[in-house]
Amino acid sequence: MTEHGAVTEPDEAEPEAESEATEAEGVDAEEAEVAKRTGAESVVASLEAAGVETVFGVQGGAIMPVYDALYDSGLDHVTMAHEQGAAHAADAYGAVSGDPGVCMATSGPGATNLVTGLADADMDSEPVVALTGQVPTELVGNDAFQETDTVGVTTPITKSNYFASSPDTVGEDVSTAFALASHGRQGPTVVDLPKDVTTGETDVDPVEPEVPGTVDVQTRADDENVAAAAQTIVDADEPVILAGGGVVKGDATEELYAFATEHEIPVVTTMPGIGAFPEDHDLALEMAGMHGTGYANMAITLTDCLLAVGTRFDDRLTGGVDSFAPDAEVIHVDIDPAEISKNIEADHPLVGDAGTVLDQLDEAMPTSPDTEAWVEQCREWKEEYRLDYAAPEDEPLKPQYVVEAVDEATDRDTVVTTGVGQHQMWACQFWTYTEPRTWVSSHGLGAMGYGLPSAIGARVAADDDQSVVSFDGDGSFLMTCQELVVAVREQMDITVFVLNNEAIGMVRQWQDAFFDGRRMASEYPWVPKFDTLAEAFGADGFRIEGYDDAPDVIEEALAVDGPAVVDVYIDPTEDVYPMVPSGGDNGQFALSEDHL
Amino acid sequence: MSERDTEREGLPGPAPEDRRRPKGRRTSQGIRVDPEVEAEHPPRRTVISALVEHEPGVLARVSGLFSRRQFNIESLTVADTQNDDWARITVVVEEPDPGIDQVEKQLEKVVPVIHVRELADDAVTRELVVVKVDADRPHEVHAITEMYNGKTLDAGPRTITVELTGDEQKINDAIDAYRQFGIREIARTGQTALARGETKTAVVPDHLK
Numbered sequence: 162m163t164e165h166g167a168v169t170e171p172d173e174a175e176p177e178a179e180s181e182a183t184e185a186e187g188v189d190a191e192e193a194e195v196a197k198r199t200g201a202e203s204v205v206a207s208l209e210a211a212g213v214e215t216v217f218g219v220q221g222g223a224i225m226p227v228y229d230a231l232y233d234s235g236l237d238h239v240t241m242a243h244e245q246g247a248a249h250a251a252d253a254y255g256a257v258s259g260d261p262g263v264c265m266a267t268s269g270p271g272a273t274n275l276v277t278g279l280a281d282a283d284m285d286s287e288p289v290v291a292l293t294g295q296v297p298t299e300l301v302g303n304d305a306f307q308e309t310d311t312v313g314v315t316t317p318i319t320k321s322n323y324f325a326s327s328p329d330t331v332g333e334d335v336s337t338a339f340a341l342a343s344h345g346r347q348g349p350t351v352v353d354l355p356k357d358v359t360t361g362e363t364d365v366d367p368v369e370p371e372v373p374g375t376v377d378v379q380t381r382a383d384d385e386n387v388a389a390a391a392q393t394i395v396d397a398d399e400p401v402i403l404a405g406g407g408v409v410k411g412d413a414t415e416e417l418y419a420f421a422t423e424h425e426i427p428v429v430t431t432m433p434g435i436g437a438f439p440e441d442h443d444l445a446l447e448m449a450g451m452h453g454t455g456y457a458n459m460a461i462t463l464t465d466c467l468l469a470v471g472t473r474f475d476d477r478l479t480g481g482v483d484s485f486a487p488d489a490e491v492i493h494v495d496i497d498p499a500e501i502s503k504n505i506e507a508d509h510p511l512v513g514d515a516g517t518v519l520d521q522l523d524e525a526m527p528t529s530p531d532t533e534a535w536v537e538q539c540r541e542w543k544e545e546y547r548l549d550y551a552a553p554e555d556e557p558l559k560p561q562y563v564v565e566a567v568d569e570a571t572d573r574d575t576v577v578t579t580g581v582g583q584h585q586m587w588a589c590q591f592w593t594y595t596e597p598r599t600w601v602s603s604h605g606l607g608a609m610g611y612g613l614p615s616a617i618g619a620r621v622a623a624d625d626d627q628s629v630v631s632f633d634g635d636g637s638f639l640m641t642c643q644e645l646v647v648a649v650r651e652q653m654d655i656t657v658f659v660l661n662n663e664a665i666g667m668v669r670q671w672q673d674a675f676f677d678g679r680r681m682a683s684e685y686p687w688v689p690k691f692d693t694l695a696e697a698f699g700a701d702g703f704r705i706e707g708y709d710d711a712p713d714v715i716e717e718a719l720a721v722d723g724p725a726v727v728d729v730y731i732d733p734t735e736d737v738y739p740m741v742p743s744g745g746d747n748g749q750f751a752l753s754e755d756h757l
Numbered sequence: 758m759s760e761r762d763t764e765r766e767g768l769p770g771p772a773p774e775d776r777r778r779p780k781g782r783r784t785s786q787g788i789r790v791d792p793e794v795e796a797e798h799p800p801r802r803t804v805i806s807a808l809v810e811h812e813p814g815v816l817a818r819v820s821g822l823f824s825r826r827q828f829n830i831e832s833l834t835v836a837d838t839q840n841d842d843w844a845r846i847t848v849v850v851e852e853p854d855p856g857i858d859q860v861e862k863q864l865e866k867v868v869p870v871i872h873v874r875e876l877a878d879d880a881v882t883r884e885l886v887v888v889k890v891d892a893d894r895p896h897e898v899h900a901i902t903e904m905y906n907g908k909t910l911d912a913g914p915r916t917i918t919v920e921l922t923g924d925e926q927k928i929n930d931a932i933d934a935y936r937q938f939g940i941r942e943i944a945r946t947g948q949t950a951l952a953r954g955e956t957k958t959a960v961v962p963d964h965l966k
Binding site for chain 2: 312313316317320321324341373374375376377455459462463474479482483484485486487488489491497498499501502503504505506508545546547548549550551552553554562708738739748749750751752753755756
């Protein structure tokens with residue numbers, strides 16, 4: 162208005178009417194300006210409407226308008242070293258907080274670098290929203306600079322994805338992506354944002370996240386099915402609860418605890434289900450499957466009634482399906498109907514939300530099953546097959562000891578993230594998880610390199626007084642160690658323990674067991690000194706060479722108020738046991754190489 | 758931190774052969790069966806109909822779903838319906854029962870999909886085929902076309918092209934009959950179908966109508 166006034170004021174001869182008209186036009190123009198926003202601003206407004214606080218990403222040509230809109234917003238942006246890191250960080254943020262993690266990348270290589278992280282989130286049903294830049298609409302399909310068919314590439318590895326077609330609808334696209342990522346069975350979604358859509362203008366206001374009308378998620382199971390399932394549990398002699406990731410994601414750990422303890426039913430978990438039930442409880446049999454505990458695998462093989470909640474019966478859990486819980490009537494609770502009878506036939510399909518259905522089952526049970534003898538049997542197995550490792554005085558440092566020692570030196574609510582490999586299995590086996598959302602790992606996809614970026618995402622999501630530690634292997638850490646630059650820049654309190662055996666240890670273990678010890682490309686005698694590498698990035702570096710220095714260094718590293726990396730020289734001959742060979746029979750788990 | 762226990766000896770426990778064993782067995786499809794009886798789930802052929810929102814990319818999502826999950830797809834047709842916003846996808850699959858069940862459930866998960874159902878055996882199914890044959894014996898070709906209630910679309914000195922519609926069996930029989938003339942090319946549409954009579958092929962929730 163000042164400018165307008167400055168122009169008109171000197172000309173006093175100007176007719177009043179015309180002056181008024183000009184002024185009116187000026188007001189209109191200003192109002193219109195206030196109402197209009199760019200597509201990019203709509204995207205950011207939709208993020209705000211969805212309650213997003215932090216975005217993980219990497220800048221680039223086609224996503225620049227959205228970053229420009231972020232400049233004036235109240236959102237935090239964590240610049241990652243690589244887009245894969247952004248996707249893993251968003252995934253871990255989702256795992257720890259329960260709310261969708263957001264990652265951003267530019268078109269082409271930026272978007273394709275997200276792919277591993279999106280596939281990971283898809284396999285583990287983590288809520289993630291990815292926003293990708295795209296070349297302007299008129300260039301789409303012409304193999305333009307940095308163009309990739311992101312929607313095409315990500316269709317098989319996302320819950321849903323959208324190609325934004327107009328500044329008027331882009332805000333709704335983002336809101337829908339948000340709603341879908343966290344609604345029902347969670348998962349990753351993508352919105353591909355052509356540059357002309359984010360730079361174009363719109364007067365359409367952002368909308369609250371809402372799922373499309375075609376999506377109908379059933380949260381309460383059918384009462385008749387529940388009654389039949391409840392009777393099956395009551396009649397069972399040797400029932401087991403199999404708690405999957407759906408229990409944690411569905412925030413149903415309290416309902417599970419109440420159900421298991423009230424009816425005295427032992428609880429086995431899948432790997433994503435770790436944290437669903439406190440592992441220090443008498444009824445806890447911990448993780449089953451390929452590297453699960455002997456007692457969990459005995460129980461799951463011999464049970465006559467398997468109450469599976471929120472699991473998709475991955476082959477790493479079931480082993481060969483022909484020998485999986487073959488005596489059991491299976492009650493399968495899942496929010497996703499497509500999981501029921503996909504891998505293991507359900508005698509009692511219960512489609513619904515984990516907590517709701519557990520409560521329904523509890524209400525429908527006239528009495529508890531008589532499990533005294535069975536619980537005692539499980540207790541005996543816990544003793545008979547207890548997790549252990551050989552550690553005579555003169556042996557090199559055992560990785561299992563390091564996991565136990567860090568567990569002992571930290572609080573119960575410490576968040577543990579891992580890479581993928583032997584270290585990941587030791588972190589499953591020898592850490593006692595007692596709280597949900599404290600175990601963050603790449604379960605279904607098994608993506609090496611997940612450890613450090615996931616620790617960054619977990620750090621952002623976790624409470625300030627919660628510790629975040631990451632166990633990694635030397636091979637896994639090398640895949641994404643550049644993300645240390647992020648932890649240093651943001652001064653994130655993360656402690657990384659690299660269990661260094663100078664190998665892709667799990668592959669080496671398999672080569673020894675199944676390929677006559679022909680260690681093709683699995684040994685890494687050229688790994689850097691990880692403590693020095695950390696220092697080069699500006700983090701604190703430590704090294705543990707044996708039992709003597711371990712306790713002090715662990716304490717020192719955990720005390721660092723910022724990123725610390727501990728290079729742990731472990732016994733390179735140590736293997737992961739128990740083990741069920743791929744496609745094998747869970748009840749025939751090997752306790753050593755002799756059993757393979 | 759407590760003192761290290763140097764007496765740890767490794768994993769204890771009986772060897773695999775000394776453990777209690779379950780009695781039962783499952784098939785490779787995870788179905789519990791009597792260990793004494795062989796249980797097989799032979800594939801069967803069926804028609805699945807999906808009503809979807811008519812938006813770009815739906816067909817790619819659906820066909821991608823089939824190829825990724827290795828469903829054995831026989832034919833797939835898609836076109837719009839009485840409502841411009843909806844399209845109907847008709848899929849003929851040949852799978853064992855658990856596979857058919859998965860096809861339905863996975864289709865249902867695709868976000869723009871409104872309703873999915875397997876059609877009953879009495880569903881009205883039709884396919885269109887265009888066949889181009891050698892024109893050496895035009896009268897005989899015409900006779901076959903008449904016999905199958907077909908229509909001649911193009912007849913020249915060297916080729917005759919006919920159109921036929923019918924159920925799958927009729928189309929197969931007709932093609933067999935044309936073989937004697939020498940078939941040059943065939944284009945089949947794949948089956949499209951609706952449930953018979955008052956039965957609804959798709960149920961649309963009120964809020965989408």
